[in-house]
Amino acid sequence: xxxxxxxxxxxxxxxxxxxxxxxxxxxxxxxxxxxxxxxxxxxxxxxxxxxxxxxxxxxxxxxxxxxxxxxxxxxxxxxxxxxxxxxxxxxxxxxxxxxxxxxxxxxxxxxxxxxxxxxxxxxxxxxxxxxxxxxxxxxxxxxxxxxxxxxxxxxxxxxxxxxxxxxxxxxxxxxxxxxxxxxxxxxxxxxxxxxxxxxxxxxxxxxxxxxxxxxxxxxxxxxxxxxxxxxxxxxxxxxxxxxxxxxxxxx
Amino acid sequence: xxxxxxxxxxxxxxxxxxxxxxxxxxxxxxxxxxxxxxxxxxxxxxxxxxxxxxxxxxxxxxxxxxxxxxxxxxxxxxxxxxxxxxxxxxxxxxxxxxxxxxxxxxxxxxxxxxxxxxxxxxxxxxxxxxxxxxxxxxxxxxxxxxxxxxxxxxxxxxxxxxxxxxxxxxxxxxxxxxxxxxxxxxxxxxxxxxxxxxxxxxxxxxxxxxxxxxxxxxxxxxx
Numbered sequence: 001x002x003x004x005x006x007x008x009x010x011x012x013x014x015x016x017x018x019x020x021x022x023x024x025x026x027x028x029x030x031x032x033x034x035x036x037x038x039x040x041x042x043x044x045x046x047x048x049x050x051x052x053x054x055x056x057x058x059x060x061x062x063x064x065x066x067x068x069x070x071x072x073x074x075x076x077x078x079x080x081x082x083x084x085x086x087x088x089x090x091x092x093x094x095x096x097x098x099x100x101x102x103x104x105x106x107x108x109x110x111x112x113x114x115x116x117x118x119x120x121x122x123x124x125x126x127x128x129x130x131x132x133x134x135x136x137x138x139x140x141x142x143x144x145x146x147x148x149x150x151x152x153x154x155x156x157x158x159x160x161x162x163x164x165x166x167x168x169x170x171x172x173x174x175x176x177x178x179x180x181x182x183x184x185x186x187x188x189x190x191x192x193x194x195x196x197x198x199x200x201x202x203x204x205x206x207x208x209x210x211x212x213x214x215x216x217x218x219x220x221x222x223x224x225x226x227x228x229x230x231x232x233x234x235x236x237x238x239x240x241x242x243x244x245x246x247x248x249x250x251x
Numbered sequence: 252x253x254x255x256x257x258x259x260x261x262x263x264x265x266x267x268x269x270x271x272x273x274x275x276x277x278x279x280x281x282x283x284x285x286x287x288x289x290x291x292x293x294x295x296x297x298x299x300x301x302x303x304x305x306x307x308x309x310x311x312x313x314x315x316x317x318x319x320x321x322x323x324x325x326x327x328x329x330x331x332x333x334x335x336x337x338x339x340x341x342x343x344x345x346x347x348x349x350x351x352x353x354x355x356x357x358x359x360x361x362x363x364x365x366x367x368x369x370x371x372x373x374x375x376x377x378x379x380x381x382x383x384x385x386x387x388x389x390x391x392x393x394x395x396x397x398x399x400x401x402x403x404x405x406x407x408x409x410x411x412x413x414x415x416x417x418x419x420x421x422x423x424x425x426x427x428x429x430x431x432x433x434x435x436x437x438x439x440x441x442x443x444x445x446x447x448x449x450x451x452x453x454x455x456x457x458x459x460x461x462x463x464x465x466x467x468x469x470x471x472x473x474x
Contacts, residue, residue: 050460053464055460055463055464076466076468079463079464079465079466080466083464084461084464086457086460086461086464088457090409090412090454091454091457091458091460091461092461093408094405094408094409094458094461094462095404095408096383096384096387096404096407096408097384103472104462104465104467104472105465105466107472108465108466108467108468108472109466136384136408137408138408138411138412152465153465156465156466
């Protein structure tokens, strides 16, 4: 099999205050996959995400991205390969205009001039936000800001897109628009979410993280219909939603 | 929550004053202020000329004069200080409205009020006709150290976010029946301010994480 885009082996991590969040996580994500990372609050999902681009360094075990280990020496390249979209777009969009914000990542990679402009416009085009390029981020709606946040990362042409709660706080129309965008992208996706219907819609595969370990890894349909597994890990489907009676999503 | 539209000081328009390059406007404002400050305090005719200049600029900019006048309230604390001057200054005394006040203090107070007001009016005119982003770009063109410009641009970016947060905290307090009426309520306001500070600090850390995640190495990328 080819080198996985993301390979996490026996990853354990304790915060400096002694609280251990991860107890040996194993995870492989291959090229072109869309994987949902599910789990209750406090399962260690965000901690895991912060290991993927080297914000946290592994206490034990290892993380590598397309074969490149996440280590201090490789951080710049790792952060190009792994694009993290954080939950609150106000944290992600810190520059004065959409253009400057989307350009921030590629400019850090050393791009300049026309090439930089092209990257910016391409990324905004992918999320349908080109007409807002010269607007300040705080003048956009929440859904628009979330889409620009995705563009800021796409502009770095990452090998894997990591999204932290992409559907949170979105109205149903914005949520659907974001799903359309994510489906249209030709990039590997790891999506942390509590929105199980969204996981079923977008991700053929799901990984359940609970108590700092991976407790399930399989097709999203199988995970969501495994009542015992769901109950043990405080996962619940929203009222009225049953994967068994939902039509399979268009792939 | 919904995003705010426009900055509270900026008045949208397309006049010559709006379209002039920001760095020129900043330099003009600076020069104007220096002239005003350097004017001897009893050249009252000169003050009238300065006011006329501001009035003409405002008229060209199509910003309604009341829009600018309303925003001069920022000057109030400064006026209080100027009003105190005639009472605390030394020297020969004179009488105004039956009160004995210092002659020098009175003149200094009047000059302070007039010069301060001219400065505030001119600055508000700049703010009303220039988007904050352009203003920052102007400062950058004037070779202001880029760290300072960055700090100011973060301030502009997060001003609305933080005031929005402050507003929501106020609504949450009032929804539970709290209104600050007397000094016994101050500790609660102080704790809210503390909470706001901590939230903003934590946001700063999250923003830093987001910056690191996009390859930030401690220096802003070159333009």
